[in-house]
Amino acid sequence: MDTAVLIEGKGGFPTLKIDNEYATAIISVYGAQVLSFKPKLENSGSDNARDLLFLSDKAYFEQGKAIKGGIPLCWPWFGNDPENSGRPAHGFARNTLWSLEKTASTGKGETQITLSLSDSEETQKLWPYAFKLTLLVTVGKTLRLSLQASNTSKQAFTITQALHTYFAIGDINQTRIKGLDKTRYIDKAAGRTVNVQQDGDVTVDQEVDRIYIDAPPRITLHDDKNKRQISIQSSGSKTTVVWNPWSEIAAKMGDLKDDGYRRFICIETANAASDIIKVAPNELFKIDAEYTMS
Numbered sequence: 001m002d003t004a005v006l007i008e009g010k011g012g013f014p015t016l017k018i019d020n021e022y023a024t025a026i027i028s029v030y031g032a033q034v035l036s037f038k039p040k041l042e043n044s045g046s047d048n049a050r051d052l053l054f055l056s057d058k059a060y061f062e063q064g065k066a067i068k069g070g071i072p073l074c075w076p077w078f079g080n081d082p083e084n085s086g087r088p089a090h091g092f093a094r095n096t097l098w099s100l101e102k103t104a105s106t107g108k109g110e111t112q113i114t115l116s117l118s119d120s121e122e123t124q125k126l127w128p129y130a131f132k133l134t135l136l137v138t139v140g141k142t143l144r145l146s147l148q149a150s151n152t153s154k155q156a157f158t159i160t161q162a163l164h165t166y167f168a169i170g171d172i173n174q175t176r177i178k179g180l181d182k183t184r185y186i187d188k189a190a191g192r193t194v195n196v197q198q199d200g201d202v203t204v205d206q207e208v209d210r211i212y213i214d215a216p217p218r219i220t221l222h223d224d225k226n227k228r229q230i231s232i233q234s235s236g237s238k239t240t241v242v243w244n245p246w247s248e249i250a251a252k253m254g255d256l257k258d259d260g261y262r263r264f265i266c267i268e269t270a271n272a273a274s275d276i277i278k279v280a281p282n283e284l285f286k287i288d289a290e291y292t293m294s
Contacts, residue, residue: 011061170225
């Protein structure tokens, strides 16, 4: 039995539905964006069976627009256009239709999906380099992502990037992030460019937009209302971004309900701020993340 089936999803986007012995998942080929991951735990009635990922009820499924939720891919730049030339925030990878290269089952019964994006006339207008970007998604007891950037140009290029993961939570007021204590961060919401040191767990009671510098490879999200923990294990990344827009900004977003900010927090495995990656011709750089629920 095929564990991955290609269907027409919302907005007419090609979408993969995955169902194996460990989990179900949904991946949009547009943006190469994982939209859902639900492990099949022993106690199927447990709160832990809830989705790992938040997807906005009002998310846009339109060509040229980002889908709010799941795991958008920010590439080849993170944040606003570094050249201030009117290019889209967070690059073009999340707003582009990718190619489905391969679906396969591992010997362990996991499902592996390979999606790719190469330079085109359209991408060259925005970013004048030749490249191949590959996303390998492994759906099993855990969810694993590997974003691999190959430089097929004759000159080096630099990138910043992120796995902009929206984690579903029961209530933002009952949510804690462990593992970032004593880590310094850039507080973008406060307009500060100087680093501030984290004191204890990260909690949210207002807009939070932080880039944690030299972040550890393992961070744990405590979703206390749902009585679960989510472990994030990363490699290839020195920065972690934590973001929640809070009420005022959320109310101005057309693709998010006014109270939607209460049900997600973004913890992003990233190369951002001073963590700029230089990729030489014919070289490859990858950023990996593994998400485990317990």
